[in-house]
Amino acid sequence: MSKKKIVSIEDRIPKLKQARKKKANRRLIFYLSIFFILISIIVYLQSPLSHIQTINVTGNSFFDDEEIIAQSELTMSTNIWTINTSDITQAMSDNPIIKSVEISRKFPWTVDIIVNEHQRVGYVEEESNFHPILGNGQILHEMEQDAISGDAPLLVEFTEEEYLHRMAIELQELSDSILNLISEIHWNPTDDNPNDIWLYMNDGFMVSGTIRDFADRMQVYPSIISQLDPEDKGVIHIGVGAYFESFENDNDEDNQMETSTEE
Structure with missing residues (x-):
């Protein structure tokens, strides 16, 4: 009959401590990563990096691009993530020439204004x-x-x-x-x-x-x-x-x- 090897509790404690330490380190790294990601997002949203840099206008024939952009009230200091597309489309639809308008955002800094005019x-x-x-x-x-x-x-x-x-x-x-x-x-x-x-x-x-x-x-x-x-x-x-x-x-x-x- 074979003899089983007996490991004393004193021998197991260092390994348990090491495993717990690694687990705690992984948890700390995870939480720190989440923290820095959230901080980065907040900094990005509050900085000029989140402002519109390009506005593309298509479908317009009666007005030039600058007039359409002025009607949309979008500027290069507008935060791209705070745009209320419903308010913009409603305001621009009050123009008798405009039949409908679609606003779309393209990451990271571009906004497209697609105009559908009355013929x-x-x-x-x-x-x-x-x-x-x-x-x-x-x-x-x-x-x-x-x-x-x-x-x-x-x-x-x-x-x-x-x-x-x-x-x-x-x-x-x-x-x-x-x-x-x-x-x-x-x-x-x-x-x-x-x-x-x-x-x-x-x-x-x-x-x-x-x-x-x-x-x-x-x-x-x-x-x-x-x-x-x-x-x-x-x-x-x-x-x-x-x-x-x-x-x-x-x-x-x-x-x-x-x-x-x-x-």
């Missing part, structure tokens, strides 16, 4: 100057220019705000390819149809239509002109049904159309 759908003329009109019906009276840049049609004789607003909403629903084909839109209300409009197109055709459901009705325009001889100009009717009427077929009717759009 410019046309121009109106006031005192020999041209002012943009947005898809929400808002006229930018503070922005004026001597000539139209050709990126949206001129809206003529829209003397009642209700119909101008409705026309702007319809234009906003158009694709850019169709909107860019329109040169002028004349409001020509009658007793029977207060929504009556005439369009002058950049390709030489005219369109007789109505404000009501205009965006849906204009979807047929590219299909119609693709079937026409480019030299055979005339009027495309998109009211009740859609059909083409050549200027050469009825000069009297042509003169009547031109007269009605000038009244």
